[in-house]
Amino acid sequence: MTPKKVIHLKKDCISCGACAAVSPKFWELDAEGMAQLKGAHEEGDHWRLDIENEKDIEENQEASDVCPVNIIHVKDVDEE
């Protein structure tokens, strides 16, 4: 499987908790109630985590699909 990056525009999170509900392995709500992508680092205006395991990619794609404000993106690592 090609490595992917998970991008999270955390500042636009509305704290609905959907990502953490479908993917508790990767997503949790922080002390302020905002979603946090576990193990991610801050990069510019977003948070980023690189993954390559197929199941991990599927799980984060699912989190992306359920996010009502579309701020979770799973992309190729060299994609803008």
Ligand code: SF4
């Ligand atoms: S699904 Fe989207 S809006 Fe809801 S908590 Fe997760 S990142 Fe925030």
